[in-house]
Amino acid sequence: MKHAISDEALAQIFLEARTYNGWLDKPVTDEQLRQVYDVMKWGPTSANGSPGRFVFVRSPEVKERLRPALSSGNVEKTMAAPVTVIVAYDLQFYEKLPQLFPHKPAMRDLYASNAQLAEETARRNSSLQGAYLIIAARALGLDCGPMSGFDNAKLDEEFFSDGVVRSNFLCNIGYGDPASFTTRLPRFEFHDVCTLL
Numbered sequence: 001m002k003h004a005i006s007d008e009a010l011a012q013i014f015l016e017a018r019t020y021n022g023w024l025d026k027p028v029t030d031e032q033l034r035q036v037y038d039v040m041k042w043g044p045t046s047a048n049g050s051p052g053r054f055v056f057v058r059s060p061e062v063k064e065r066l067r068p069a070l071s072s073g074n075v076e077k078t079m080a081a082p083v084t085v086i087v088a089y090d091l092q093f094y095e096k097l098p099q100l101f102p103h104k105p106a107m108r109d110l111y112a113s114n115a116q117l118a119e120e121t122a123r124r125n126s127s128l129q130g131a132y133l134i135i136a137a138r139a140l141g142l143d144c145g146p147m148s149g150f151d152n153a154k155l156d157e158e159f160f161s162d163g164v165v166r167s168n169f170l171c172n173i174g175y176g177d178p179a180s181f182t183t184r185l186p187r188f189e190f191h192d193v194c195t196l197l
């Protein structure tokens with residue numbers, strides 16, 4: 001029997017979860033990153049295509065390879081974060097559909113024959129998967145700091161030179177330093193942006 005999750009869980013995932021700009025000096029283990037992936041992978045994607053590809057950057061050496069692509073405001077926090085994940089997407093995700101969506105072989109051909117549809121589908125669903133990653137990380141007690149302030153082409157040249165995988169956004173992961181954020185910004189009310197028809 002399903003039931004609403006606890007107020008405490010809701011607070012941790014949404015109501016009190018913040019975007020962090022500073023990080024406590026506390027490591028994140030590879031095992032935790034595997035757990036985050038093993039939770040987020042169950043989030044839904046179009047035709048179960050799972051186009052998201054995730055590069056977890058942990059070492060200072062590889063962080064330095066990110067640096068030239070980052071906008072100036074994102075450098076310090078990215079260098080300080082225990083992990084920065086590159087949320088990317090595979091333009092040829094459809095080649096895995098025979099494994100991921102075996103009951104409908106026509107779906108592979110639909111995407112394989114329409115590069116624009118494949119790109120749009122890969123980008124949309126990797127964005128969703130990036131959101132699942134943020135929620136999964138929070139559910140497992142970690143904090144996140146997503147970022148789109150970087151030069152995608154420059155980063156792709158450095159990390160995805162084959163041209164088949166493209167970056168979507170970056171997300172720092174760690175234990176957030178509460179001293180690093182300011183007053184929470186407002187959100188729209190239901191009546192501002194929602195319509196009941």
Ligand SMILES: Cc1cc2nc3c(=O)[nH]c(=O)nc-3n(C[C@H](O)[C@H](O)[C@H](O)COP(=O)(O)O)c2cc1C
Pocket residue numbers: 017018019020073074146147148149150169181184185
């Ligand atoms: C896709 C995405 C891209 C973002 N890009 C940046 C960025 O480049 N630099 C930055 O400082 N914050 C960035 N942010 C953080 C947002 O400004 C922040 O999540 C928002 O103001 C809500 O803050 P809160 O979670 O603390 O309420 C980004 C957030 C998202 C989801």
